Amino acid sequence: MSLWQAASQWLAMWGRGWNRFWFSPRLPHTLALVRLLGGSMLFYTHLVWARDLEGFFGPHAWIPPDLSRQQAAGSWAWSHLWFVQSTAALWALHVAALLVFAALAVGFFTSFVAPLAWLLAVSYCHRLNGALFGLDQINVTIAFCLAIGRSGDAYSLDCLWRKLRAQPVPEKSVWTNLAIRLLQLHLCIIYLFGGMGKLRGETWWIGDAFWYSIASYEYQSWDITWLAPYPALMSLVSHVTVFWETYYCALVWPRLTRPIALALAVLVHGGIAVFLGMPTFGMAMLIANLAFVPEAWVSAVVACLIGPIGRLHGRACGPVVDR
């Protein structure tokens, strides 16, 4: 075999792998569960703004519309909320946004509301720069992927509606696979940069970082500073966190190490949710991690969890068979 033939075969193999990775049709169940949970998180995140809508969006907000717009000057950021002055209009738009997020969560006109939910989530972020944190970044990432994939093809009102009208239920879709692949790659990038950021900090090298995270009164939601006499344990948690975060992008792909990477994700984000006062952020990261859970598992677990409704839905949307 000539060098040219070998190179051609190698390139063809990579081309087939590329196409298989991005363009293989995929069943909707995992993305649908991400939609159900991620849509609920988007709804809740935005519902909480209603606690003080005037205070965060009104003309005398913490960061008023003009200042928010000025902060974004020179960038391509844009928000419809920069132009809302009246309280009534603000409430009307906010309620409409909540309805869109609720519709996304339950899968009602999903192919229409999913892109709309993403646009709205992004627009809120551009308006609220100065009060945002990791939760908003993950919300937008999930919403982006939901806007691309066919997340309404399972666990949705759309799906039940098709059943009632005896219409065929969509099965595998390339768009669903694209959405899942994008979410998987986004997670790898997020963790890689989070891990590299930690490698710049000496407390993560020394092993003190875990202590200084749990000893922050403002973050803390459950006091576990009784761990103070156990420095070796705290160092271990710090180092495992950095190792896991930095190498997640490698560990999560092989079947052998994927369960370990995902189990550590549950421990780290569960810990953040329970002990560090960020239950929403912790849950949003776990929702995103669902992208690595096979459709057959999701289908089986959901059916088991919701029992009779699951059986009804199973009939509506068809069993998971990896065709």
Place this chain on the structure above:
Amino acid sequence: MDFFRPYIDLAYWNHGYFFFAPNPGPSHLLKCRLYWDDGRQPMELWFPDRQRQWPRLFYHRHFMLAEQLHMLFVPAEMPADFPDPEGWRRQRAAYEARRAAFIEHLRHRYGAARVEMVRVEHRPLTPDERMAGMALTDPRTYRELPEEVPGPVGEELP
């Protein structure tokens, strides 16, 4: 990168992912004192405040307002060794504008005649301090930050 700038900006990808990096450190709070002209006693408010702001996400939004105001801080007088004078002017203007907006928000909300706002740094205890029985909210762990002195630069938020 400039080619992708519109997409990155519009889609809100224009941020980094840090999550307690590079180091978990002290928290930054806002201590606000409100005054009225009608003889009412001055009132002190803290942001964030677990007792006043709920649910937890709502509290966290106020926490982020305080933290991100602090992150914007650069001193009123440019330090002699500051590497980017134009950057300093922009950031100082951004800090002053946001601080003024916070004060105006509180003044409008509570109908106050005057609002004083101080950034407060709250450091976490060391393990030794904790084992010695010190409370996380010990008054010695709070420090008011003057407006003239540079604050730490480059700490990112989770």
